[in-house]
Amino acid sequence: MSTARARRHRRSREAALTVTVLFAAKPESWADYAAPLRAAFAEEGLDAALVTEAAPETVDYIVYAPSSGLEDFHPFTRLKAVLNLWAGVEDVVGNPTLTVPLARMVDDAGLTQGMVEWVTGHVLRHHLGMDRHILGQDGVWRRGAPPLATERRVTILGLGALGAACGQALARLGFPVTGWSRSPKRIEGIDARSGADGLAAALARADILVLLLPLTTETENLVDAARLAELPEGAVLINPGRGALIDDTALLAALDAGHLAHATLDVFRTEPLPPEHPFWAHPKVTVTPHIASETRPASAARVIAANIRRAEAGAPLHHLVDRARGY
Known part of the structure; x- marks a missing residue:
């Protein structure tokens, strides 16, 4: 059995982890990210409800881009972490309403x-x-x-x-x-x-x-x-x-x-x-019009899914932002 198949088989025997993940980015990004995120969640054994709208008190994780317009994190009382879609976090790291762990996009x-x-x-x-x-x-x-x-x-x-x-x-x-x-x-x-x-x-x-x-x-x-x-x-x-x-x-x-x-x-x-x-x-x-690089949905989805899986298993998140240093 291949390594990938063995991993999927092992995960199929584990209890599925049910979480609600809010995708908060520009509406046009949803078409690019929905399928890759769902595929990555399945690969990681996550029974995740991936949504673009939800009652704030039901949300466990937010996949986030500052361009989404979401600025007040207070209502998200069950929130465990915010996973930034970008490498840069200067537009969100100083938000006083964001008190949960913030992970930036690294190793994509x-x-x-x-x-x-x-x-x-x-x-x-x-x-x-x-x-x-x-x-x-x-x-x-x-x-x-x-x-x-x-x-x-x-x-x-x-x-x-x-x-x-x-x-x-x-x-x-x-x-x-x-x-x-x-x-x-x-x-x-x-x-x-x-x-x-x-x-x-x-x-x-x-x-x-x-x-x-x-x-x-x-x-x-x-x-x-x-x-x-x-x-x-x-x-x-x-x-x-x-x-x-x-x-x-x-x-x-x-x-x-x-x-x-x-x-x-x-x-x-x-x-x-x-x-x-x-x-x-x-x-x-x-x-050049900010084209040096950008987050690629397929690879970024795998980074996000693996990080949520870690958090749900009780392990520390990768790529956590140091609030004091600003990145």
């Missing part, structure tokens, strides 16, 4: 793979100077090959699951990768730094800087004029993390002054990015 294989592909693609774009040839189809024979990856230093700010995965992927391509996080970490293939001195050192060696930090009170505007000045002349900034990590005015000034060569931005303080925002027309800025 689809989310991680999507981010690795986007970051690797844009790092290679700038490393290889693709724009010079793609946009310069004007009959001019432009000589000069780019340096090898071993000669282009990449720094990643944020060494969580996404940052670590992106850093290791780039290291496998030969890039010298420096990473920075608030707390010390050891990650194979990455020169991991922490603390104020570590941040300065990481910035100083960033020919290409990638931002994958969570947004907290400590990281908001982290990349300001002073820290942009610590980057090497001609550096490139890539931000698929959170828009408010960057001081927009300082970034534009650094680009206009020629200190930075380019900024590729996927996230912004206001989304969609207003048409009048100067990023759109700036020749040294590439705007």
Whole structure:
């Protein structure tokens, strides 16, 4: 019997666990998530009533996106946990009515793979100077090959699951990768730094800087004029993390002054990015519409179902948010 069949057989002999799970996200997301969640619940042996509406006092778990509009958790008197559909929790972590455990979306294989592909693609774009040839189809024979990856230093700010995965992927391509996080970490293939001195050192060696930090009170505007000045002349900034990590005015000034060569931005303080925002027309800025990665229903459903199963079995939830740290 295969491992998967044996697991299903074992679970079929266990008592089914009956829970009510409220799906609280934009209505259009329901069509994408309903079937994958039900399939994942069945695989985990959960007899779960998955609903989009329910009397609050009957709900055990909430699968949640801040875009749902749900803000008051007080009425959910039986609530055991909220499972965020997104990796970022800045829009809900400070909600005073949310007192039950909050888990964020981590270890979603689809989310991680999507981010690795986007970051690797844009790092290679700038490393290889693709724009010079793609946009310069004007009959001019432009000589000069780019340096090898071993000669282009990449720094990643944020060494969580996404940052670590992106850093290791780039290291496998030969890039010298420096990473920075608030707390010390050891990650194979990455020169991991922490603390104020570590941040300065990481910035100083960033020919290409990638931002994958969570947004907290400590990281908001982290990349300001002073820290942009610590980057090497001609550096490139890539931000698929959170828009408010960057001081927009300082970034534009650094680009206009020629200190930075380019900024590729996927996230912004206001989304969609207003048409009048100067990023759109700036020749040294590439705007992408928050597409670096997203939660994939099939893989995310498995993460959520496994976490609920753990909770129902009395085990601690995975990927719990530390309220004090904000992620």
